[in-house]
Amino acid sequence: MREHPDACFQCEQRRPLIGVTGAGNGICGPCAGVDLTYACQRCGTSEEIFREQMCTRCFATKRLAEALGGEDATIPAHREDFHSALSAAGRPRRVAYWLTCDRVPALLKYIGASKEEFTHRHLDDLPNTPTTRYIRDVLVAAAVLQPRDDRLEALPRWADAFLAQAPLPHRKYLTPFAHWFLLHRIRRTHRHRPLRASTQHQMRSRLRRALELLDWLDRHGIPLGKLTQPELETWLEEGPEKRREVRIFITWARGRGLAGALEVPRAPVAAPSVFSTDEGQAEQLHRCLSDETMPLDVRTAGALTLLFGLQHTRLLELTLHDIIDNDTDVTLNLNGHRLPLPPEVAQLVRALRDQCQKRWQLDQTASTTPWLFPGQEPARFLGATYLYLKLRRHGIAPLASRNTARLALATDLPASVLADFTGTSISNATRWTGYAKRDWLDYIASRTQI
Known part of the structure; x- marks a missing residue:
């Protein structure tokens, strides 16, 4: 089934249809063998026509002007930044779709007529969908809205x-x-x-x-x-x-005197029980480094987890700015501490950085942060649960791999260094060194003498 009923039944592109087959399917000029060039009637580009003989961006710009400016489509001076931000969005199709959602036309009409400052509250009243979140991100990146923690x-x-x-x-x-x-x-x-x-x-x-x-x-x-x-x-x-x-x-x-002298014991912290064998850990790492059929983000996240036991939440918070590359060595900036990477892992990180750099160039209208693991929404990094499932889908055991790597590090590093090294808390690092059954009193004594 075609995604759009007004698309050509052969190429499935949304182009002006010049004929209808006996089955009621429309066909565009190129598929019918007619040498015609269709261009947007507004900007003249030969991009895919969206609606009303206009490309997606021109259609969205026109509808925005009509909604904000009323019958004469004259944009109020205090709403020009709002109109400009959405008109220049890197994904105009999302803006065009947002304009067709329930309550959006009425909201835009109110915004155009009101002298009040446009705030996050206006968008909070709309359904919390990916498209609405994208619109919010565009307006934040354009400084129309103030940044906030959603x-x-x-x-x-x-x-x-x-x-x-x-x-x-x-x-x-x-x-x-x-x-x-x-x-x-x-x-x-x-x-x-x-x-x-x-x-x-x-x-x-x-x-x-x-x-x-x-x-x-x-x-x-x-x-x-x-x-x-x-x-x-x-x-x-x-x-x-x-x-x-x-x-x-x-x-x-x-x-507050609402209850008596009651006590609830703290839940005990369970010791890690899921680990990989040395052979399994090595096999998974080999696949991350050499299997080019796996997605690049899976290979990179898997290698960093298998080697350094990094938490997924810490991995996903990495940005392109956290990669320090001097053309010879690559290090990761983790909470102000630099983690040197082995050459093969550095190659993966470089490739992912270049891939995400190109994507971010297209999404800067909606994001001020170039994430190393970007999500579907440009301003947000990949979800931890989604990354976990994605790793498992490609044969990487995230929890067992992280536990095995962290236990190996805990045998060679004291808790304070392990905490800085992996981005975990000092209490968590202390537990891991306890699991490794090591005594670091000599290390602490040697540090006090330096």
């Missing part, structure tokens, strides 16, 4: 929607817990660094566990202030391990 800004809206479904008596506890404690602490902690998906998930999980406990108390007729330690432990033991995440809610409630 994950962080999405949390209050999610919390409000979640709390709206909770019973009214529970909201008197959950609303201040969510907005005045959890969100306040997250904003303070991530004032100068973007919120990671894991932190976003953790906040949502903690709020869900708090509601689960309140629902259980309601069913058993127990007020929160009368909850005893044995009753709390009963609830914890009846459910999965993740119920221990209610600990922060109990601590918050106890500190």
Whole structure:
């Protein structure tokens, strides 16, 4: 089936059709053997005609002007930057599609007529789709909108929607817990660094566990202030391990006199149990370095994971600026620490850098950051879950490979160096050196004498 009903049934291109076959399918001039050249009636280019005898960019520019300027399509002076940014977008087809979405024409008409400053709130009222996110990124890159952390800004809206479904008596506890404690602490902690998906998930999980406990108390007729330690432990033991995440809610409630002297033990950190054999690790690394049928980003991410045990979240935050190449050696900048790369891995990183550089040149209208592992949306890097699944699809075991590489490094490096080397926390690095059964007191003593 053709993607568009008005496309030529032979070449499936959206061109002016000059004839219709007996089956009702249209055919374009070139496929019919007619030597005709079709050009955009607005700019004269011979690009693919989108609609109304215009190319995609001209169609989007015209529709934007009509929506913002009213009947005479005269762009208001205070909206010229808005119009210019979307007209120059590197992917005009997305802009053209966005113009056809529900509520967008009415929004543009309001924006054109209003004297108010255009803000993120106007886009927040639209469905959170990839196209809407692309439009937002274009406007941020053009300085029409101020940069913001979308994950962080999405949390209050999610919390409000979640709390709206909770019973009214529970909201008197959950609303201040969510907005005045959890969100306040997250904003303070991530004032100068973007919120990671894991932190976003953790906040949502903690709020869900708090509601689960309140629902259980309601069913058993127990007020929160009368909850005893044995009753709390009963609830914890009846459910999965993740119920221990209610600990922060109990601590918050106890500190405000809403609950008694209750304690929730911390969940124990499980020791790593999934590893690769030396032969398996070597075989996977060989494939990453030599198998050209594998995608370049899979080969590069796989090699860095197999050799250095880097976390995927750290890998995905790398930009083209983090690659230091002096034409002889290549090093990666990890939190200010330089990681030298072996020649074959350096070759992979160079190739991926060049590939992403070309792509970023086309996407600069929507992105101010040249990611080394870009996602489908130019301003955002590849999702960690997507990369994990992509590696597994090509025979790379991400978790086992990372654990094996990190354990090998922990046998030769102290915790402080391992933390800097891999971009992990010092507490996590300390656990790994403990797993490796090494004593680094002599190393610490030697460092104090330097």
